[in-house]
Amino acid sequence: xxxxxxxxxxxxxxxxxxxxxxxxxxxxxxxxxxxxxxxxxxxxxxxxxxxxxxxxxxxxxxxxxxxxxxxxxxxxxxxxxxxxxxxxxxxxxxxxxxxxxxxxxxxxxxxxxxxxxxxxxxxxxxxxxxxxxxxxxxxxxxxxxxxxxxxxxxxxxxxxxxxxxxxxxxxxxxxxxxxxxxxxxxxxxxxxxxxxxxxxxxxxxxxxxxxxxxxxxxxxxxxxxxxxxxxxxxxxxxxxxxxxxxxxxxxxxxxxxxxxxxxxxxxxxxxxxxxxxxxxxxxxxxxxxxxxxxxxxxxxxxxxxxxxxxxxxxxxxxxxxxxxxxxxxxxxxxxxxxxxxxxxxxxxxxxxxxxxxxxxxxxxxxxxxxxxxxxxxxxxxxxxxxxxxxxxxxxxxxxxxxxxxxxxxxxxxxxxxxxxxxxxxxxxxxxxxxxxxxxxxxxxxxxxxxxxxxxxxxxxxxxxxxxxxxxxxxxxxxxxxxxxxxxxxxxxxxxxxxxxxxxxxxxxxxxxxxxxxxxxxxxxxxxxxxx
Ligand code: ADP
Numbered sequence: 001x002x003x004x005x006x007x008x009x010x011x012x013x014x015x016x017x018x019x020x021x022x023x024x025x026x027x028x029x030x031x032x033x034x035x036x037x038x039x040x041x042x043x044x045x046x047x048x049x050x051x052x053x054x055x056x057x058x059x060x061x062x063x064x065x066x067x068x069x070x071x072x073x074x075x076x077x078x079x080x081x082x083x084x085x086x087x088x089x090x091x092x093x094x095x096x097x098x099x100x101x102x103x104x105x106x107x108x109x110x111x112x113x114x115x116x117x118x119x120x121x122x123x124x125x126x127x128x129x130x131x132x133x134x135x136x137x138x139x140x141x142x143x144x145x146x147x148x149x150x151x152x153x154x155x156x157x158x159x160x161x162x163x164x165x166x167x168x169x170x171x172x173x174x175x176x177x178x179x180x181x182x183x184x185x186x187x188x189x190x191x192x193x194x195x196x197x198x199x200x201x202x203x204x205x206x207x208x209x210x211x212x213x214x215x216x217x218x219x220x221x222x223x224x225x226x227x228x229x230x231x232x233x234x235x236x237x238x239x240x241x242x243x244x245x246x247x248x249x250x251x252x253x254x255x256x257x258x259x260x261x262x263x264x265x266x267x268x269x270x271x272x273x274x275x276x277x278x279x280x281x282x283x284x285x286x287x288x289x290x291x292x293x294x295x296x297x298x299x300x301x302x303x304x305x306x307x308x309x310x311x312x313x314x315x316x317x318x319x320x321x322x323x324x325x326x327x328x329x330x331x332x333x334x335x336x337x338x339x340x341x342x343x344x345x346x347x348x349x350x351x352x353x354x355x356x357x358x359x360x361x362x363x364x365x366x367x368x369x370x371x372x373x374x375x376x377x378x379x380x381x382x383x384x385x386x387x388x389x390x391x392x393x394x395x396x397x398x399x400x401x402x403x404x405x406x407x408x409x410x411x412x413x414x415x416x417x418x419x420x421x422x423x424x425x426x427x428x429x430x431x432x433x434x435x436x437x438x439x440x441x442x443x444x445x446x447x448x449x450x451x452x453x454x455x456x457x458x459x460x461x462x463x464x465x466x467x468x469x470x471x472x473x474x475x476x477x478x479x480x481x482x483x484x485x486x487x488x489x490x491x492x493x494x495x496x497x498x499x500x501x502x503x504x505x506x507x508x509x510x511x512x513x514x515x516x517x518x519x520x521x522x523x524x525x526x527x528x529x530x531x
Pocket of ligand 1: 082083084085086087088089093094106126153154155156157158159161162224225226227510513
């Protein structure tokens with residue numbers, strides 16, 4: 001692959017910029033060989049990964065180096081795409097939105113700067129993975145637990161910034177952020193919250209600080225490079241249960257959602273739940289057994305109804321189920337929670353409730369997805385592989401009728417586009433439900449990926465018209481997702497872009513991320529009506 005250049009940058013200027021980067025961080029950390037560049041392509045690209053090819057990568061080791069790199073990037077107008085560990089699979093991995101952007105790879109900044117056991121927080125650098133933090137806590141005697149997404153090899157910072165979710169009471173990772181150090185697009189460095197006070201020891205314990213709360217503005221954005229982040233840790237529980245509620249009725253979705261809502265709202269269920277639809281029940285089980293789609297069905301279109309019924313029965317699965325953990329400090333507290341949960345679900349017809357329990361002192365519960373693992377990775381080869389996936393994930397209130405209406409529309413469109421509708425609904429916080437509809441494809445199957453892309457664009461347009469918005473999107477669809485936020489002629493996007501232009505007048509930081517484009521590059525926007 002020929003060298004890719006940033007837009008509007010000549011080969012000579014690019015080469016000068018690379019020399020200046022090398023003078024700051026060392027030649028070996030300016031990575032522009034073809035082999036290097038290939039490692040920053042999206043291995044799960046839905047289509048041609050070259051659309052999002054980087055011009056190379058730069059891997060600084062300190063905040064000061066990041067600042068110096070940013071200043072050179074401004075001088076030569078080199079766009080930078082920060083990643084922490086770059087494992088953001090299904091959303092673009094380490095690849096940038098704009099072809100020719102340089103990846104600012106922060107994986108060498110991987111110190112756990114502090115674990116505070118009195119106050120229950122850690123201060124970490126971008127390269128710290130969930131595994132790293134987990135291991136460090138276990139070495140210290142396990143008095144705190146982390147919340148990890150599936151899988152756990154990604155970075156604590158990267159996942160929280162992208163609004164990732166885990167399966168403990170601390171499962172809304174963006175809510176566990178307390179205090180950041182951020183390099184701004186002009187190279188200045190700022191600490192948010194109490195970190196704004198020189199010498200503060202309260203940086204990681206009070207989120208509000210004084211004045212606007214900036215931490216949120218640096219999540220899912222391109223306003224700054226986060227070089228340190230505080231994260232609150234969960235005191236080790238005394239007892240945990242994993243509960244799986246299975247419902248045999250095909251129409252169980254609405255009552256399931258309506259039964260979960262009050263239990264989650266009053267915190268009886270105090271961690272993220274996942275509702276599993278029939279396709280997901282079958283595909284998860286099939287992949288666990290090493291089966292692919294062709295082992296079950298090779299006819300046209302999506303899995304037909306009779307195949308779904310047969311496979312569910314054969315595998316002992318239900319059309320609908322929900323899976324969640326419940327945590328308590330004391331076993332007696334867990335007993336009370338489980339009693340309330342059993343009583344509420346016991347009112348539904350044809351229900352089965354499975355509970356596994358763990359108490360402090362026992363070996364760590366493998367079933368509860370509380371520890372980082374690598375589950376979920378093999379799933380992508382459903383169509384035979386080499387596979388990939390992308391997600392359409394609108395946010396919906398947990399009201400049974402509303403969820404069913406949205407689910408049925410999504411399902412209908414999957415059927416029309418001939419893609420199996422693998423869908424999980426997971427709650428983010430006590431009130432929001434994310435309908436995570438996964439489009440699997442084979443990377444070498446152009447027709448399948450094309451249908452997936454068309455499906456995403458169609459779902460975004462149609463559900464936006466009904467008043468829904470996507471919570472997170474693949475780099476190829478960030479403009480589509482942003483375009484869903486239509487109120488007052490896209491006022492939110494206009495605000496984001498006003499802030500963008502004020503903070504980043506040269507437009508060097510992650511152009512196009514979350515559909516936020518700097519003034520000079522707005523012609524690259526794929527969709528929408530704001531110019
Ligand atoms: P993970 O490896 O944890 O899945 P990444 O490191 O790929 O996550 O980060 C996900 C996304 O979050 C990146 O594409 C980038 O847009 C953003 N991001 C990650 N780390 C930073 C950071 N330190 N500062 C600013 N944005 C970041």
